[in-house]
Amino acid sequence: MFFEKSFIDKLCTFVFMRLKKLIGVFQRIVLVTSLTVLLLSCKQNKIIISGVIENCNSPYVVLMQVFPDEAVVIDTVLLIKGKFSHRIESDQVGVYLLKLSDDSFMSFIANPEDKLVFSGDATDLTQTYTIQGNEETKLLIESRRKLDHLYQQTELLSKEFVRYTYSDNFDSIKTVLDSSYNILFNDYKNYLTHFILSNPNRLASLMAFYQTLGNNSFFSIKEDRELLDTMYPALLKEYPNSIYVNDLKEKLMESDD
Numbered sequence: 101m102f103f104e105k106s107f108i109d110k111l112c113t114f115v116f117m118r119l120k121k122l123i124g125v126f127q128r129i130v131l132v133t134s135l136t137v138l139l140l141s142c143k144q145n146k147i148i149i150s151g152v153i154e155n156c157n158s159p160y161v162v163l164m165q166v167f168p169d170e171a172v173v174i175d176t177v178l179l180i181k182g183k184f185s186h187r188i189e190s191d192q193v194g195v196y197l198l199k200l201s202d203d204s205f206m207s208f209i210a211n212p213e214d215k216l217v218f219s220g221d222a223t224d225l226t227q228t229y230t231i232q233g234n235e236e237t238k239l240l241i242e243s244r245r246k247l248d249h250l251y252q253q254t255e256l257l258s259k260e261f262v263r264y265t266y267s268d269n270f271d272s273i274k275t276v277l278d279s280s281y282n283i284l285f286n287d288y289k290n291y292l293t294h295f296i297l298s299n300p301n302r303l304a305s306l307m308a309f310y311q312t313l314g315n316n317s318f319f320s321i322k323e324d325r326e327l328l329d330t331m332y333p334a335l336l337k338e339y340p341n342s343i344y345v346n347d348l349k350e351k352l353m354e355s356d357d
Contacts, residue, residue, distance in 0.1 A: 147188040147210045149177075149198075151218030153225065156182045158200055163188070166195040166207075168347035182222075193236075193303060193342055200225055207244060209236035209303050239304035243295055247311055250288050254313065257281055289318045296327060301334035306344060321355045328352065 153161070156179060163175040163186070177186045177198065188196070190212055198218070199205040204225040210216060211234065220229030227248065231237045257277050264273045296305040309319050309331070321328060332352065335345045 145189055145191045145212050147190055147194075147212060148185070148215045149188065149208075149210070149218065150185040150216075151183070151220075151231075153179065153182045153184075153200075153218075154221045156200070156222035158222075162197075162199045164197040164199055166197060168344055171197065184218075193339055193344075195240075195303065195307065195344070206231065207240060209234065209240055209307075211236075236302055236304050239295075239299055239302055240307060243292070243304060243308045243311070246288070246291060247313075250284060250313060253284055254281060257284075285313060285316070285318075288313075292318055293327065296331060300331045301338040303335070303339065303342070303344060305331060306335060306348065321351055325355070 158179060160176045160178050161184070162173055163177050164171045165174050175186070175188075177184050188194075188210065190210070193209065193211045195207070195209050197205050197207050200222060204222065206218060206220060206225060206229040208216060208218075208231050214233055216231050216233035216237065218229060218231050227245070229241075231241065257280055261274065261277050264270050267273065292308050292311065295308055299305045309324075309327070311318055319327065328348070332345075332348060335342070335348070339345050
């Protein structure tokens with residue numbers, strides 16, 4: 101039995117329209133899914149930094165990330181009349197520097213989705229900058245400023261050392277200067293110990309543990325293991341995938357060998 105041509109045409113038209121509708125639905129599903137993925141990817145893994153550096157003649161600052169064993173340049177940040185806005189792509193917490201020169205920089209800690217606002221004066225950036233946005237950075241700035249003050253005090257001792265190097269009573273003066281240096285060093289180490297124990301789950305405390313005064317370290321992994329045994333589990337809980345915490349784990353395992 102043969103169908104009339106008009107019936108076949110109608111059937112083909114019906115099937116075609118149904119397929120077209122189904123394809124349209126499928127395309128919309130794909131489009132919505134793609135947009136969702138895109139929006140999620142845009143929403144995640146971004147650190148926004150912005151702010152202003154007063155009295156700055158440089159057209160840019162250098163953005164560096166501080167890794168466990170080195171600091172690496174990752175970008176340059178354009179300054180327009182001292183103002184800047186920049187996005188850092190990252191999927192985990194990081195330690196960073198915005199650097200005008202070796203002696204002029206802003207250090208900070210940032211998590212994905214943080215929005216940090218900077219301000220400072222280029223004439224003395226390291227001492228004048230402030231950052232709003234997270235507690236980690238506030239703690240990092242606190243300990244860094246304390247260390248800078250310690251450097252200023254020890255530089256005064258060094259000048260006195262040079263001044264009396266060839267004097268007749270140099271030995272007695274050197275004894276006094278050495279004693280003063282040791283007092284400053286031990287007082288600061290006590291400050292760092294209290295700082296770390298008060299904030300054991302903060303990366304700022306791990307950075308404080310690694311601080312040095314010239315070639316002299318305040319702590320060592322073997323001699324100050326008890327301090328690390330308090331800090332490490334707290335850091336691991338707070339930042340389970342952090343490269344800094346993983347590096348600490350490796351160092352602890354090496355010290356056990």
